[in-house]
Amino acid sequence: MTAPASPQTADGPKAEDSGGGLDRGVLAVAMVVVLGAIMSILDVTVVNVALKHLTEDFNTPLATIQWVATGYTLALATVIPVTGWASARFGTKRLYMISITLFVAGSALAGMAWSAESLIAFRVLQGLGGGMIMPAGMTILTQAAGAQRVGQVMSIVGIPMLLGPIAGPILGGWLVDDVSWRWIFYINVPIGAVALVLAARILKRDQPRPAERLDFLGLVLLSPGLAALIYGLATGAEKSDFTLPGVLVPTVAGGALVLGFVAHALRRGNTNPLIDLRLFKRRSVAAASGTLVLFACAFFGAMLILPLYYQTVRGETAFAAGLLLAPQGFGAMVTMPIGGKLTDKLGPGKVVLVGLAIVVAGVAGFATQLTPDASYWALGAALFVMGLGMGMTMMPTMSAAMQTLQHDEVPRASTSLNIIQQVAGSIGTAFIAVMLATQMRDRGLDLGGGMGAETPAAGQVPPEIMAQIMTKMADAFQTTYWWSLGLLVLAFLPALLLPRKKPDTVPVETPMPMH
DSSP: OOOOOOOEETTEEOGGGSSSSOOHHHHHHHHHHHHHHHHHHHHHHHTGGGHHHHHHHTTOOHHHHTHHHHHHHHHHHHHHHHHHHHHHHHOHHHHHHHHHHHHHHHHHHHHTOOSHHHHHHHHHHHHHHHHHHHHHHHHHHHHHHOGGGHHHHHHHHHHHHHHHHHHHHHHHHHHHHHTOTTHHHHTHHHHHHHHHHHHHHHSOOOOOOOOSOOOHHHHHHHHHHHHHHHHHHHHHHHHTOTTSHHHHHHHHHHHHHHHHHHHHHHSTTOOSOSSOGGGGGSHHHHHHHHHHHHHHHHHHHHHHHHHHHHHHTSOOOHHHHHHHTHHHHHHHHHHHHHHHHHHHHHOHHHHHHHHHHHHHHHHHHHHHHOSTTOOHHHHHHHHHHHHHHHHTTHHHHHHHHHTTOOGGGHHHHHHHHHHHHHHHHHHHHHHHHHHHHHHHHHTTOOOTTOTTTTSOOTTSSOHHHHHHHHHHHHHHHHHHHHHHHHHHHHTHHHHTTSOOSOOSSOOOOOOOOOO
16 A cells, blocks of 8 residues: 655645644655665665675785775765756656665675675776765655654654664674675565555656756766776875876876866866865865864774774674674764754864864774773773764864855765765774785784784784784784874864854755755
């Protein structure tokens, strides 16, 4: 039986539904959107606990296999600016269903991957779909509920956002241990199929209204440029030689494409650039961007390697490693709503500085305590503290950028900051993974066969030799966390320039921007 449609006209919700609770139609739409959100959000975190198994199954070093995570987030960044144009061109319902189809196809192919390279390619396809699921779904839900009920709507969609960092690693660990790592991708297929059927039956028919043109040249310059530049820099750092042809060519080519994009975006007469770089003349936007880059590099890189420590140094299963990562999600769950309220009352700059200080304290715990026999309670406390700080840093930083902007500048700034966050996360995962591989190699630990290659089986070597190997490995992780800590300390410099006063006026409530 078809669920009742949300009472809307072609121009939006009816007046009588502009306030009060959420009716059955809106709740049905919310169910469809949450299903898509669950897939895309879980997939960001579920892969981290499987990296050790992937390096071993494909006999591939960590510096290569980390592109399973990096390629996905880069693909997310690629489609963010396209979503607004595609929504107007094809309609939000059609775009949402296309996004889920791409994501499910990428998931099924990733589960069938026969090599590290094929897995990375299929993860990129997954990311191209996943990057459009959330903004398209949020727009559909906002239009169904109306401006007066946006807060209630966001609280529903916020559930998978809060639970993702907790449930993702646990679910991924269970599947890796008891089923197969391939099922961390296959599990998206039935969920996606249900989401597609419900979307076809519940979401109202599209009314495409093509508006602005897509900055196709900007897209062609920026996306391949970033991928080539990050690949070249990561490979050069891994090999400790930036003069090799396989390093120099992609680095130079990527840098040239990115510079070409900058010139194109700043060109006079370009009224609709992919990223409006002119906004970065605003101190608040520039400071927020700098803070976000350094924070995302450090935080997401740090979270990438922690499950590897639990599995390689401590010998934990993937499922146990996922459970041990849960405190970070609980910490973020506590402070995310508090951070938003404090930002409105005190100003974003003050909140972000406190949040950064809390994250620094958490990462410092890993940089100083990550020994072969570190207390799990102490590490869990450090993770919880990191989560507390993250909840008071990410969204307040974005709020700081929006505070001084005009109404029509907000969507463009939102797009830019979301791209910056995804790209910075990609850079961070690549950088921290390469740093860990370098630290392992410097200590004489062989990573050629994956993260488990350097660890002899129990009984093959005397206990004192095994203890030395574990100590070297733990020291490599510890040193890598010092790099992460250094990036976080640098983030204080742009954060000091963020606005420290609350906004003078309350911004007009608008649907979440998609372009």
